[in-house]
Amino acid sequence: MLAAEGTGEDAMTHPMNGAAAICGLGITAMGRVYRDAEDLAAEAVYLALEDAGLPKSELDGLLINAGVTNGVSIPLHITLGLRELNVLTFMQGYGSSAGQMIQYAAMAVANGLANYICCVFADDPLKEGVRTGDAYAGGARRNAMSGLYPVYGFMGALPMYALGARRHMDLYGTTQDQLGAVAIGQRRWAAMNPRATKREPLDLAGYHASPWVVEPFHILDCCLVSNGGVAVIVTTPERARDLRQPAVYVRGFAQAHQHDAGLAGTDALVHTPAAKAGPRALAMAGVSRNDVTQCQIYDCYTYTVIATLEDYGFCAKGEGGPFVADGKLAPGGALPTNTGGGELSSFYMWGMTPITEAVIQGRGHGGERQQSNDVILVSGNGGVLNYHSTLVLSPHAA
Amino acid sequence: MTEPTRWLPEPDDSNRPFFDGARAGVLKLQRCDDCGGWMFPVRRRCQHCGSTALQWANASGRGTVYAHGQLQREYHVRHRGALPVIMAQVDLAEGVRMNTNLVGVSPADVHVGMVVSVDFEHSESGEAIAVFRPAGTPS
Numbered sequence: 001m002l003a004a005e006g007t008g009e010d011a012m013t014h015p016m017n018g019a020a021a022i023c024g025l026g027i028t029a030m031g032r033v034y035r036d037a038e039d040l041a042a043e044a045v046y047l048a049l050e051d052a053g054l055p056k057s058e059l060d061g062l063l064i065n066a067g068v069t070n071g072v073s074i075p076l077h078i079t080l081g082l083r084e085l086n087v088l089t090f091m092q093g094y095g096s097s098a099g100q101m102i103q104y105a106a107m108a109v110a111n112g113l114a115n116y117i118c119c120v121f122a123d124d125p126l127k128e129g130v131r132t133g134d135a136y137a138g139g140a141r142r143n144a145m146s147g148l149y150p151v152y153g154f155m156g157a158l159p160m161y162a163l164g165a166r167r168h169m170d171l172y173g174t175t176q177d178q179l180g181a182v183a184i185g186q187r188r189w190a191a192m193n194p195r196a197t198k199r200e201p202l203d204l205a206g207y208h209a210s211p212w213v214v215e216p217f218h219i220l221d222c223c224l225v226s227n228g229g230v231a232v233i234v235t236t237p238e239r240a241r242d243l244r245q246p247a248v249y250v251r252g253f254a255q256a257h258q259h260d261a262g263l264a265g266t267d268a269l270v271h272t273p274a275a276k277a278g279p280r281a282l283a284m285a286g287v288s289r290n291d292v293t294q295c296q297i298y299d300c301y302t303y304t305v306i307a308t309l310e311d312y313g314f315c316a317k318g319e320g321g322p323f324v325a326d327g328k329l330a331p332g333g334a335l336p337t338n339t340g341g342g343e344l345s346s347f348y349m350w351g352m353t354p355i356t357e358a359v360i361q362g363r364g365h366g367g368e369r370q371q372s373n374d375v376i377l378v379s380g381n382g383g384v385l386n387y388h389s390t391l392v393l394s395p396h397a398a
Numbered sequence: 399m400t401e402p403t404r405w406l407p408e409p410d411d412s413n414r415p416f417f418d419g420a421r422a423g424v425l426k427l428q429r430c431d432d433c434g435g436w437m438f439p440v441r442r443r444c445q446h447c448g449s450t451a452l453q454w455a456n457a458s459g460r461g462t463v464y465a466h467g468q469l470q471r472e473y474h475v476r477h478r479g480a481l482p483v484i485m486a487q488v489d490l491a492e493g494v495r496m497n498t499n500l501v502g503v504s505p506a507d508v509h510v511g512m513v514v515s516v517d518f519e520h521s522e523s524g525e526a527i528a529v530f531r532p533a534g535t536p537s
């Protein structure tokens with residue numbers, strides 16, 4: 001059990017601190033798996049049930065989130081033959097959705113709305129014979145005004161994150177090598193993850209040789225594009241302890257969302273809502289940032305990791321470049337981060353990528369990449385640093 | 399002879415004033431009759447006060463660079479032979495943040511906070527789009 005260090009002696013335990021636990025995890029094959037999102041979602045749910053040792057008849061809640069192809073929704077419960085449910089909805093908060101689903105599921109089981117809620121995400125952007133890079137560029141029907149986006153080069157979220165990274169460089173002197181340190185460190189983790197898509201070694205020369213997309217982003221600053229599905233089952237701590245896997249407790253959580261709304265004067269590409277959600281989630285868990293033993297950070301781009309760690313307070317705003325440059329996040333570093341390789345090197349299942357690795361680590365099932373798991377800080381990020389969810393997970397009950 | 403490739407779909411009633419303005423060398427944005435707030439791109443309701451009394455009005459065309467980067471891949475016919483395209487978000491004096499491109503400046507000289515003014519780039523098919531150049535430089 002963790003003391004509430006740095007939060008005041010005998011701090012009141014938050015009623016949601018440890019009020020739910022993750023008992024099941026299902027991960028399909030990842031990458032060029034040419035099956036539709038709904039089928040991948042269904043398989044992930046069955047895998048999670050099997051993992052938990054839970055009969056399908058016990059599952060009484062389903063929260064569904066679809067990725068960029070929007071290929072899975074409410075009818076999934078029909079596909080699964082789940083004829084009676086106590087909780088059922090489709091949710092969308094982009095990259096923050098997965099973390100949000102865990103939060104709503106935790107609140108629901110803690111309050112008796114349902115006993116076992118499966119949170120599922122699936123996506124199938126990769127099509128046979130279509131270039132990976134085109135999967136997210138978007139073929140949206142445009143009018144003259146929205147047609148300006150491609151004219152100016154604003155295709156998808158990537159350019160906006162690149163502009164954010166470049167602003168960070170202009171303001172604080174962050175370097176290309178420092179962005180590269182994130183990609184290189186995560187690739188070293190991926191080498192120890194059998195599920196990771198990219199496991200071949202990467203050094204700084206290899207990073208710099210990677211083609212530009214939108215400077216300052218090389219291709220290797222950008223996440224993978226993956227087909228696949230992930231499902232996570234949330235239940236009460238008592239029920240979780242009766243099941244097959246070690247319980248991973250949901251100790252703290254929060255959300256924060258912000259957007260410049262197309263208006264001048266905010267600095268939304270540099271100051272993210274992680275700054276609000278992170279401290280709130282840690283406070284709910286009754287722990288301080290110094291208690292965090294590992295991070296699973298949403299890493300759609302290298303820059304996202306730097307900005308999020310700054311906003312979580314691991315270093316001051318602007319110092320994230322030097323903070324990551326010494327290999328702190330990599331194997332052997334002081335703050336193990338994205339220990340499965342993350343979205344950059346393992347697979348891209350939106351917010352399920354960091355949650356998947358957090359559950360594996362929380363159970364102590366990380367094998368040669370297992371790190372100290374007392375307090376696992378998990379982020380979800382959607383839009384262009386707009387939508388944020390934070391989870392604090394731990395193998396220790398509150 | 400083949401027709402020159404259009405850059406954009408045909409404007410419609412919701413956005414025609416913007417593109418007519420661009421062809422005439424004027425940056426037009428929506429302004430709220432009730433609160434005076436500006437907005438972009440097209441809204442049906444004021445983002446500031448909720449009013450539906452929006453009019454197209456002439457903007458100053460002056461702003462500062464909030465963020466910038468260099469497009470290194472062709473995504474559009476306009477990028478052909480034009481890489482790197484300097485992408486930018488410009489904060490206009492009217493309080494609007496616009497996605498745009500910068501021209502008349504080398505990528506190495508672009509910086510956050512740079513003062514810029516609007517210019518217009520014309521396609522062979524007669525369209526015009528707003529771009530920005532360092533303030534005080536000739537088009």
Ligand SMILES: [Zn+2]
Pocket residue numbers: 430431432433434435444445446447448449
């Ligand atoms: Zn108004």
